[in-house]
Amino acid sequence: MAPVYLDCNASTPIEPEVLQSLVGALREVGNPHADHGHGRAQRERLEAARHAVAAAFGRAAPLVSFTSGATESIDLAHGGLRDHLKRMERRHIVTTAVEHRAVASAVERLRQGGFEVSVVGCDAQGRVDAAELLDRVRADTGLVSMMHVNNETGAVLPIAQVARGLVGHEAYLHVDASQSAGKLQAPLTDSRLDLISLSGHKLHAPVGIGALVLSERAAAALTPRLTGAFASDPRRPGTPSAPLAEALAVALRLAARDGDARRAVWERHRQGVLRTVAALGARVVGPDDGLANVVSVELPGLDAEVARMLVADLVEVGTGSACHASRAPSHVLLAMGRSARQAACVLRFSWCHLTPDVPWEEVVQRLGPHCVVDDSQRGRLASARRVAQVGV
Numbered sequence: 462m463a464p465v466y467l468d469c470n471a472s473t474p475i476e477p478e479v480l481q482s483l484v485g486a487l488r489e490v491g492n493p494h495a496d497h498g499h500g501r502a503q504r505e506r507l508e509a510a511r512h513a514v515a516a517a518f519g520r521a522a523p524l525v526s527f528t529s530g531a532t533e534s535i536d537l538a539h540g541g542l543r544d545h546l547k548r549m550e551r552r553h554i555v556t557t558a559v560e561h562r563a564v565a566s567a568v569e570r571l572r573q574g575g576f577e578v579s580v581v582g583c584d585a586q587g588r589v590d591a592a593e594l595l596d597r598v599r600a601d602t603g604l605v606s607m608m609h610v611n612n613e614t615g616a617v618l619p620i621a622q623v624a625r626g627l628v629g630h631e632a633y634l635h636v637d638a639s640q641s642a643g644k645l646q647a648p649l650t651d652s653r654l655d656l657i658s659l660s661g662h663k664l665h666a667p668v669g670i671g672a673l674v675l676s677e678r679a680a681a682a683l684t685p686r687l688t689g690a691f692a693s694d695p696r697r698p699g700t701p702s703a704p705l706a707e708a709l710a711v712a713l714r715l716a717a718r719d720g721d722a723r724r725a726v727w728e729r730h731r732q733g734v735l736r737t738v739a740a741l742g743a744r745v746v747g748p749d750d751g752l753a754n755v756v757s758v759e760l761p762g763l764d765a766e767v768a769r770m771l772v773a774d775l776v777e778v779g780t781g782s783a784c785h786a787s788r789a790p791s792h793v794l795l796a797m798g799r800s801a802r803q804a805a806c807v808l809r810f811s812w813c814h815l816t817p818d819v820p821w822e823e824v825v826q827r828l829g830p831h832c833v834v835d836d837s838q839r840g841r842l843a844s845a846r847r848v849a850q851v852g853v
């Protein structure tokens with residue numbers, strides 16, 4: 462039996478209905494910029510997708526740029542605003558300590574280009590406080606850039622409160638919605654959000670498609686990052702992929718349609734992880750009220766890489782942020798107050814509605830003997846394993 466894939470926060474499996482529509486669309490030839498029947502058909506497909514993606518965020522179609530993924534969307538947001546912010550003498554940025562590298566490195570590039578950056582920390586569960594963040598906003602703040610849902614802990618950041626707090630302030634608000642689009646969609650329709658970046662392969666569309674959703678004023682301020690022919694999008698030149706754009710639109714539609722059913726499956730898997738955590742004497746690293754499709758687990762005295770190998774034929778999991786392969790301790794875990802040593806013992810389990818049943822009992826049997834627990838924990842563990850029906 463193949464191992465169960467438990468790394469959905471790194472990339473989700475494509476939804477069968479999305480695949481079906483994609484395969485059909487890929488059979489069609491035509492450049493959406495061409496003025497003949499095939500070109501027009503592709504253009505219609507592309508513009509219908511743009512309209513659908515925009516509507517999912519409560520926006521008009523011209524405010525959506527299709528990109529290759531969230532990293533490009535973030536680069537377009539940050540790099541695209543840079544010249545405008547400089548002109549406006551707004552060279553201060555507020556961001557958080559739990560951002561994905563895609564945002565953290567885009568912020569770092571702005572810092573190196575003369576911007577001043579305030580980084581707001583998080584609590585031991587990875588939660589960010591809206592009031593603390595808003596306190597850092599100054600008269601010359603040009604950009605507030607924060608994620609919506611953390612890819613390692615599932616912590617939900619208070620974007621609605623931050624959006625409310627910024628009403629009447631000139632700062633642009635960028636939200637990295639890579640892990641929340643299609644999962645926690647409602648706050649993303651707030652009109653105060655100026656730039657929303659999203660990634661197809663985090664929401665059951667294929668890899669290679671993403672979007673940047675804008676407000677009118679952000680769209681007016683943005684400078685494109687690429688040069689070329691701007692036939693269908695004033696911010697992103699080149700030939701856009703109508704089939705991929707459509708796949709993203711379909712994925713968002715299905716996420717809205719099936720949200721309740723998906724969440725019920727997530728919760729079932731989450732309970733399996735939580736029973737496993739108890740049976741191993743391990744600790745959840747993250748808040749109780751995070752998105753229910755991810756749990757990071759600190760294994761007592763067991764290196765995460767070793768643990769990953771021990772269970773490699775049963776489950777495939779992430780360590781740290783699974784989106785980068787470095788063995789450097791996760792900056793998110795460090796920001797949460799974990800030591801580098803503790804961070805090295807953290808495994809990330811993430812799943813989706815397409816995840817099949819997970820052999821949790823076998824995972825416990827494999828990892829249990831390698832977890833270092835003290836005598837006071839042994840009795841408690843024995844009963845947790847009985848409750849989990851995984852033997853003692």
Ligand code: PLP
Binds near residue numbers: 532784
């Ligand atoms: N932001 C977050 C929160 C992510 O989790 C990821 C990928 O893991 C990205 C950005 C980058 O997304 P992409 O792979 O589409 O460039």
